[in-house]
Amino acid sequence: MSGVWIDLPGAEASETVNGTPALGSQDSVTLGEADGQGPVESNYMVELVFVDKDGTRTIIASDRGPDA
Numbered sequence: 001m002s003g004v005w006i007d008l009p010g011a012e013a014s015e016t017v018n019g020t021p022a023l024g025s026q027d028s029v030t031l032g033e034a035d036g037q038g039p040v041e042s043n044y045m046v047e048l049v050f051v052d053k054d055g056t057r058t059i060i061a062s063d064r065g066p067d068a
Helices: none
Strands: 015-017 020-022 045-051 057-064
Touching: none
Parallel strands: none
Antiparallel strands: 015 020, 045 057
């Protein structure tokens, strides 16, 4: 699965930027077995990516399952 954080099940933004929901420093989202999602397989990879207004992508955090 790939998508914008705010569009993931269970995600709520605590900030806004120019009227658009935005991720705050204390926000979280649970993936797998949350809000009707199926289990997360052991080959998962998750990245938190910041994309600036020019489209430059910066990986802020990442995690991988044991089989990724």
